[in-house]
Amino acid sequence: MIKTRKITMLAIIISQALVLHYIEGFIPVLAPGAKLGLANIMTMVTLALFGFREAMIVVIIRSVLGSLLGGSVTGILYSLSGGILSGLIMSILYLNFPSYFSLMGISTAGAVFHNIGQLLTASWIFGTIGILYTYLPVLMLAAVVTGYFNGLVTRYILNYLQSKLEIKV
Amino acid sequence: MDTIMSFRVYGDRSAKKAMNKAIDRIKEIEKHMSSTYEDSDVVKINKAAGTEPVKVHDDTFYVIKKALEYGQLSDGALDITIRPIVELWGITSDNPRVPSKEEIDEKLALVDYRKVVLDEENKTVFLEEKGMGIDLGAIAKGYAADEAVRILREAGVESALLNLGGNVITIGSNPDGRSWRIGIQDPRRDETGEPHFAIVGVADATVVSSGDYERYIEEVYEKTGERYHHIFDPKTGYPADKGLMASTIISSSSIDADALSTILFIMGYEEGFNLIEEIGNAEAIAVTVDKEVYTTEGLKNSLIQSNDHYKIMD
Amino acid sequence: MDKSMKLKIGDIFVYLFILVLIGLSLLGLKTMGVDRSNTVVQIQLDGQVIDSFEVSQDGEIETREIRVDTGQGGYNIVRVTSQGIAVIDANCPDKLCVRSPIIKVPGQSIVCIPHKFVVRIIGENQGDNAVDDTAS
Numbered sequence: 080m081i082k083t084r085k086i087t088m089l090a091i092i093i094s095q096a097l098v099l100h101y102i103e104g105f106i107p108v109l110a111p112g113a114k115l116g117l118a119n120i121m122t123m124v125t126l127a128l129f130g131f132r133e134a135m136i137v138v139i140i141r142s143v144l145g146s147l148l149g150g151s152v153t154g155i156l157y158s159l160s161g162g163i164l165s166g167l168i169m170s171i172l173y174l175n176f177p178s179y180f181s182l183m184g185i186s187t188a189g190a191v192f193h194n195i196g197q198l199l200t201a202s203w204i205f206g207t208i209g210i211l212y213t214y215l216p217v218l219m220l221a222a223v224v225t226g227y228f229n230g231l232v233t234r235y236i237l238n239y240l241q242s243k244l245e246i247k248v
Numbered sequence: 249m250d251t252i253m254s255f256r257v258y259g260d261r262s263a264k265k266a267m268n269k270a271i272d273r274i275k276e277i278e279k280h281m282s283s284t285y286e287d288s289d290v291v292k293i294n295k296a297a298g299t300e301p302v303k304v305h306d307d308t309f310y311v312i313k314k315a316l317e318y319g320q321l322s323d324g325a326l327d328i329t330i331r332p333i334v335e336l337w338g339i340t341s342d343n344p345r346v347p348s349k350e351e352i353d354e355k356l357a358l359v360d361y362r363k364v365v366l367d368e369e370n371k372t373v374f375l376e377e378k379g380m381g382i383d384l385g386a387i388a389k390g391y392a393a394d395e396a397v398r399i400l401r402e403a404g405v406e407s408a409l410l411n412l413g414g415n416v417i418t419i420g421s422n423p424d425g426r427s428w429r430i431g432i433q434d435p436r437r438d439e440t441g442e443p444h445f446a447i448v449g450v451a452d453a454t455v456v457s458s459g460d461y462e463r464y465i466e467e468v469y470e471k472t473g474e475r476y477h478h479i480f481d482p483k484t485g486y487p488a489d490k491g492l493m494a495s496t497i498i499s500s501s502s503i504d505a506d507a508l509s510t511i512l513f514i515m516g517y518e519e520g521f522n523l524i525e526e527i528g529n530a531e532a533i534a535v536t537v538d539k540e541v542y543t544t545e546g547l548k549n550s551l552i553q554s555n556d557h558y559k560i561m562d
Numbered sequence: 563m564d565k566s567m568k569l570k571i572g573d574i575f576v577y578l579f580i581l582v583l584i585g586l587s588l589l590g591l592k593t594m595g596v597d598r599s600n601t602v603v604q605i606q607l608d609g610q611v612i613d614s615f616e617v618s619q620d621g622e623i624e625t626r627e628i629r630v631d632t633g634q635g636g637y638n639i640v641r642v643t644s645q646g647i648a649v650i651d652a653n654c655p656d657k658l659c660v661r662s663p664i665i666k667v668p669g670q671s672i673v674c675i676p677h678k679f680v681v682r683i684i685g686e687n688q689g690d691n692a693v694d695d696t697a698s
Contacts, residue, residue: 176572184573191580212590219580226576254695414698422694431696444696455697462698496697554691 089125089133093140096121100145100158114157115225116193118145122166123173123186123233128240131170138162153204157197164196165189182234187226194218257400258407258423266403270396274412277395280308281388283331283340289373290384294331298378301367309371311384311391311503312364318387318507319361322523325514326507327361327482331381336485337465339478344465346476352485355379359482390506393417393454397502414457417502421451434555435461435494435535442555446533446541449550450498456505458513459494459535460487479513490516491536498547499530508532517542601668603647605640606680607632617642617683632677640681647681649674668692 096118103117118141126134142162146154169189172180180188198211198218253274257267282288289304296302304312318326332355338344363376375382393412400408400419407420409428418428428451431444438461448455460477464487469475481488495512499505508530512520517534521544524532531546541560543551553560605613607630627650628640638652638659646666649659652674659674669692671682684692 172572179570179572180576181568181570181573184570184576187573187580188576191576191583195583212587215587216584219584223577223580409694411695416695416697428695429693431691431693433696433698444691444693447691447693457697 085129088128089137092121092125093137093144096137096141097145097148100141101149104149114161114197115221116161116165116190117225117229119162119165119169119186119189119193120229120232120236122162123169123182123189123229124236126166126170126173127233127237131174134170135163135166138166156200156204160196160200161193162196165191165193168192181230182237183227183230186228186230186233187223190222190226190229191219194222252411252413254411256409257405259403259405262403263400263405266400266405269403270399273395273399274392277307277388277392280305281311281384281391283383283385290382293373293375294381297375297380301365301370301372301374303370303372306371307391307395308384309366309373311387312373312382313366314391314503315384315387315507316361316364316366318511321527322511322515324361324482325511326386327359328382328384328386329359329361329364329375329380330480330482331383332358332379333480333482333485334383334478335381337476337478337480339463339465339476344467344476346465346468356485359485361482386510387503387507389413389415390454390456390501390503393502393506414462415502415506416455418450418453418455427451430455431554432496432533432551433457433459433461433494434557435459436539436557437461440555440557442557445535445553445555445558446560447552447554448498448533448547449552453498453500454502454505455496455498456502456509457494457496458509460492461494479510481514488514490514492516492534493537493539494535495520496533497524497530498532501529504530602684603642604680604682604684605630606682608678617647630679632674632679636677638674638677638679638681647672647683649681652677652679 099117099120103115106115121141122134122138125137139159139162142158143155146152146158166189169185172185172188198214202211253271255267255271257263279285279287280289283290285291289302289308293302293304312328315326315328319328333352334340336347336351336355358377358380363380364382365374365376366372389412393410393415396410396412397417397419405419407423408418410417416430421427427449429447430450432446432448432455434440434442434445437443458479460475460479463478465476475487477487479488480486492513495509497505497509497512499508508524512524512532512534515523517536520534521532521542524530525544532544533547533551534542535558536542539558541551541558548562551560601617603615603617604611605628613628625643626641628642630638630640632638636653638654639650641648641650646664648664649662649672652659654674654676656676659672659679662672665672665683668683671680673680
């Protein structure tokens with residue numbers, strides 16, 4: 080893919096991720112700092128289209144910009160920890176074991192680690208590991224639902240890109 | 249007031265509702281009697297000093313009236329018109345300082361509870377001279393506490409322990425059957441490391457402590473060891489120095505406990521105890537700067553000493 | 563990339579992993595509970611404290627049994643476990659102390675009136691100076 084096209088696409092992806100991040104801010108949180116992780120849809124899309132490096136770049140830029148635009152500095156910590164951890168896991172699964180997992184499974188794994196990352200950050204900030212134990216069960220269940228949803232959306236996006244815009248996935 | 253409150257109320261759902269109602273009432277009282285909140289009755293009265301009477305809420309009127317009564321009973325030891333002195337020392341601000349005698353004498357002329365004019369019919373309050381100001385800090389918390397207790401009792405609460413900014417108020421006894429065990433703060437807690445010097449068992453009573461340890465000018469204290477604290481003697485314009493570090497009152501009326509603990513501190517324990525025993529509805533504890541603890545008759549042998557830096561005198 | 567939306571074997575692992583995590587968290591929650599280190603147990607006979615000891619060493623609560631001879635042939639046996647403190651045997655006439663529920667929290671006590679025996683749990687640094695609140 081030519082460079083300009085790649086940069087443009089990444090820019091669009093990041094802005095989509097920012098919008099998702101912003102919207103999910105309106106959904107009430109189940110645990111301190113924990114968000115659903117809808118923006119991970121974009122992480123997955125980037126992973127599918129480009130690869131590990133680009134996906135991590137998208138995650139980092141999205142986390143930093145998203146939190147700053149949202150007006151919260153501690154938010155950066157939560158977003159980054161959740162995003163990076165989930166990005167890493169999703170990359171490992173997608174790139175190394177693609178045939179064993181469906182997109183939904185990978186997204187779910189990503190959502191799970193996204194929440195784990197956020198809970199670890201919260202535990203560290205509040206100074207007590209109890210936060211992890213208390214909120215993990217609830218967030219895990221949320222992760223299953225979000226993960227499945229994210230996977231579905233990613234699937235549709237990739238199908239669309241492939242068929243309409245002839246982008247190879 | 250900006251105080252930290254804690255509520256331990258035992259009961260059922262109606263108790264919870266009552267507790268919330270009590271909290272709302274306390275906030276309402278705070279709004280009316282705050283010295284800083286722009287719309288408060290107190291601020292309005294102070295702004296109109298020397299100019300015109302100000303109509304106030306019924307509760308503010310009641311508290312001011314009670315405070316003036318205490319002013320008379322204590323012969324001016326409790327004087328709510330102390331505000332100009334409080335402001336001069338800046339003790340509630342970020343820049344407290346020791347003013348000169350001239351500055352103090354100038355403001356002292358504005359301190360006189362007898363120059364507060366109340367109109368019972370129209371519920372107005374008028375400060376006769378420009379520059380005068382009232383401060384209800386010594387008594388408003390007590391009133392708020394009594395109101396909270398009233399609301400809780402009306403809802404049928406039989407056991408509760410409230411803490412309003414350090415004032416401990418109890419309803420009934422501890423649900424396990426014993427009276428509530430209330431510690432009296434060690435006035436030199438920072439030095440001794442102990443939280444309290446004595447424990448007293450109470451039921452249906454309020455315990456209020458005042459002392460030179462609550463607010464004082466730290467810079468001066470660190471340099472010279474002298475404590476310029478926030479309980480000003482309305483007669484001298486300087487922090488009260490009748491030899492006490494702390495005073496505690498136990499009474500079933502919180503407004504009385506609040507007012508009397510300030511009065512006791514300012515008057516010293518000999519005169520203070522006389523006045524309290526005359527009024528009759530309170531017991532008192534006084535701690536001198538020599539770490540001696542004196543109590544009124546009713547408390548003799550009822551204090552449990554909890555640290556040995558202090559000597560409880562007979 | 564596989565375009566189907568079928569459940570794959572890896573997905574099942576993910577879900578199992580989630581269940582394991584949930585299980586571990588619940589377990590973690592159970593063992594946390596009340597911090598029992600530095601909790602002191604006091605035994606009194608006739609108003610006098612005759613024994614006072616800490617319940618745990620290094621966070622581990624040692625199980626032990628203590629037989630207290632209360633005078634004139636009387637005795638009460640106290641057992642300390644991680645579940646709490648209980649009187650498991652006594653030769654008093656009513657054995658109310660034995661039937662009392664296990665105590666776990668500072669402030670609680672088990673009393674044997676015939677033997678004038680009390681075993682209670684005290685928070686650290688408090689002893690008889692426990693207060694419900696402090697006037698400041």
